Every structure is written in structure tokens, then in C-alpha cells.
Amino acid sequence: MQGVIGAFRELDAAVHAVEELKKSRHGDVTVFMPTPRHELEEALHAEPSIVRRFTLVGGLLGASFGYWVAIWTSEYWPLVTGGKAVGSWIPYTIICFELMVLIGGLSTVFGMFYVSRIPRLTLTVGYDPRFSHGDFGVWVECAPDRIQPVEDIMRRNGAVEVRGER
Structure with missing residues (x-):
């Protein structure tokens, strides 16, 4: 699984990045957040839980x-x-x-x-411990040729750090 992880300090920046990433359809978007926020759930267009x-x-x-x-x-x-x-x-x-x-x-x-999926026996790709302490993380699973456009979208929307991961 290859993709890009972006760290955001501000909620609004993470929401705008998620909305733009969903519109561009570069890959599956996963969000890590310290507390549940309805703004991010609306941006992800999450389906009701089963x-x-x-x-x-x-x-x-x-x-x-x-x-x-x-x-x-x-x-x-x-x-x-x-x-x-x-x-x-x-x-x-x-x-x-x-x-x-x-x-x-x-x-x-x-x-x-x-x-x-608790307990999770393997580490989640893209997770950073600071996502439990106040920052927001956006993980996009994408092909290697789409990594650069995804990084550009994240930086343009205010990401503090952006890096590719495997």
C-alpha cells in the first residue's frame, strides 16, 4: 500500500484538503483525528455505520x-x-x-x-502519534504516478508536513 500522509494543525485546512482530494479522485482518503469532528465526516461523505x-x-x-x-x-x-x-x-x-x-x-x-478492527495487530500505515495529540492527519492511498499531485494539493491547503509512505 503506497500513498501520501499529510499533517494539519488546523481543522479547516484538513477539511479543505479532504474536499479537494475527494473531488480530484486520486485515491482512497483516510483521516486521523484526535476527536471525532463532524466537519471531517461531512467532507468524507461517510456512510452510516453498520x-x-x-x-x-x-x-x-x-x-x-x-x-x-x-x-x-x-x-x-x-x-x-x-x-x-x-x-x-x-x-x-x-x-x-x-x-x-x-x-x-x-x-x-x-x-x-x-x-x-480492534485489536489491530499491525501498525496502521501513515499513522503518526501526534494525530492523537491535536493534529489532523490525511492519508491518501494512491499510485506512484499520482503522488506529486496529491502532495501539491495538501501543501496548497496548509499541510505542516507531507511525506510519501509505503
Whole structure:
């Protein structure tokens, strides 16, 4: 993987660089930032995260399991009280809700780690520790013949440092 990394001290400069790089279509753009910023997310035109699908599936599985285990238990060990139905779903809604929240929450955490690829066993190409301390980084994966135009775009938009990486 070959490309160019640019370090920016100002948020606006990084946003303008990302917008221009996206318009010029030189390659995939990745942004490193110390805190999430909606300006950069809008400039990247990021799609909604798929983590919410993990939450939905986990919640539905948890609710289904909650009803199933409660009704199965009452049918397996019936305790008839006052002629009431043994497998009534109304009192088991509490168990269903609790398991929906538990399994949905756990699947959300799993989905977040899975989508973020945590733990990352190899170092990320282009990452610099100063991107966690206040600077913004823009990584563009591009072919060797497009490195110079990408470097020019970054310098023109106020990059403090620009370098090619492999």
C-alpha cells in the first residue's frame, strides 16, 4: 500500500484538503483525528455505520431467547396457579426486555470492535502519534504516478508536513 500522509494543525485546512482530494479522485482518503469532528465526516461523505445492524440483530435474538427460555421453563416445570395458563407471555415480557437489552448491548460492543478492527495487530500505515495529540492527519492511498499531485494539493491547503509512505 503506497500513498501520501499529510499533517494539519488546523481543522479547516484538513477539511479543505479532504474536499479537494475527494473531488480530484486520486485515491482512497483516510483521516486521523484526535476527536471525532463532524466537519471531517461531512467532507468524507461517510456512510452510516453498520454497528446498528449488530444492535438490531442482537436485540431481536435477545427478545426471542427471553420469551423462549421463560415459556420453555414454565412448560417444563409447570406450576398451575388459580387455573391460569402456564405459558402466558405477558409476565415474561420483563425477562424478554432484559435479555433484549443485554444481548443487544453486548452485540453492539462486539460490532463496534469488529467494524473498528480492534485489536489491530499491525501498525496502521501513515499513522503518526501526534494525530492523537491535536493534529489532523490525511492519508491518501494512491499510485506512484499520482503522488506529486496529491502532495501539491495538501501543501496548497496548509499541510505542516507531507511525506510519501509505503
